[in-house]
Each structure stands twice: as structure tokens, then as C-alpha cells.
Amino acid sequence: MATVKLIVFDLGRVLVRICDDWHHAAEVAGLSGQFPEADPISRAVMGELSVLCEIGAINHAMFCRRVAHLFNVPTAHVEKISEAYLLCPYDGAAALIDDLRRAGVRTAALSNTNSRHWELMTASPSPIAELLQKLDHRITSFQAGLRKPDAQIFAHVERLAGATGAQILFFDDVLDNVAAAQTQGWDAVLVTNRDDPVSQIRTALGESGIL
Structure with a gap:
């Protein structure tokens, strides 16, 4: 089993609370x-x-x-x-990233988003900006010119982060994105708990022996 070197998170409904619709x-x-x-x-x-x-x-x-x-x-x-679509980080999201850093695991965001939303998310000081600053890599669709579930964006992450295949663990709330990541050889988890996704993520990380 490959050692996980990089954990990649979607943002909306995974680390960041957003509107329902x-x-x-x-x-x-x-x-x-x-x-x-x-x-x-x-x-x-x-x-x-x-x-x-x-x-x-x-x-x-x-x-x-x-x-x-x-x-x-x-x-x-x-x-x-x-x-107004962007709300706030989920409770425990920042602490999760801190714990992963202490465990020696690199982290990244991979988000389908637009330039205006990214401008709002990265504007300091704000809780979302502070969360994003904790991550080692921040990859967005509008900057890459690609979006999930396009296979090319997963390859783009690999080139950028220097990790491949099963060295990467991915969390996303969209089934098509999870399936595409698995096709790339990533270990991918579908996040289904919209009320408290951080708890689901911590459980998965515990089962993987990472935290």
C-alpha cells in the first residue's frame, strides 16, 4: 500500500460551508x-x-x-x-489541517470555482482565507482552465504537488469527481455528511492510519 503524501480537499461542502442552492x-x-x-x-x-x-x-x-x-x-x-453563496469554514476544518501538518502530511485544495468567488475566499482577514493559507497547495479550475471531473486537472495536481496515484487521498462531495480521481489512481472518498463533513473526514483519516 502506497504511503499517502498528499491529501486533497474539495472546498464547498467539504471544508467550506456554502449555500444549498x-x-x-x-x-x-x-x-x-x-x-x-x-x-x-x-x-x-x-x-x-x-x-x-x-x-x-x-x-x-x-x-x-x-x-x-x-x-x-x-x-x-x-x-x-x-x-452570498460562500458562508464560512466548517467547524473543525482549520484544526483538521493543523493536525495533518503536525502529522507531516501535505494538503491541497482542488476547487471548481470562479475568479470572483476566489477573490472573496482569499480576501484577508477572513476565516476562509485563514483556512486556505494553511494549505500547501491551492488549485482552482478558473486558473487551470480545467475543472473536475476532467482527468487533466487531476494530472495537473500531480505535476504541481509532486505526488501521484495512491500517494494522494482525495475528499469531494460529488460522485463524478470521486470516480474520476479513482480512475487517476487516487484513493478518493465521497463526502456525504453536509452538516459535519469534518467528522466524516476525520473518521476516514483514522481508518487510513493518518490521524
């Missing part, structure tokens, strides 16, 4: 009821725009303008809702 974000932004229900076609188009934004093909401002046009709402509303 767009309507939850609207509530957080103080715009409850201001965003219409999406029909299947509009939802698909919005998903495509999100992907383009997350790989850096369009910037966040363009994403907001296009979504506003799609749903016939003010661009400022879309911007405010999007920026």
Missing part, C-alpha cells in the same frame, strides 16, 4: 423571492454559463450579465446572490 443564496443576500424559478432549459443554460466561468472562459461580470438577461432580473441582483 441559488434560492438559499438569494435569502442570504436579502433578495428572497427576487429570483424566478428556472425551467429545465434555463437551468441548463445557467449551468453551462457556470462551467464557462469556472474554467475562466468568461469572467464573473459576464456570467452575471448573461444570467441576468436569461432570467430578466437586474445584474446587480445576480452579483449579490452569487457573492
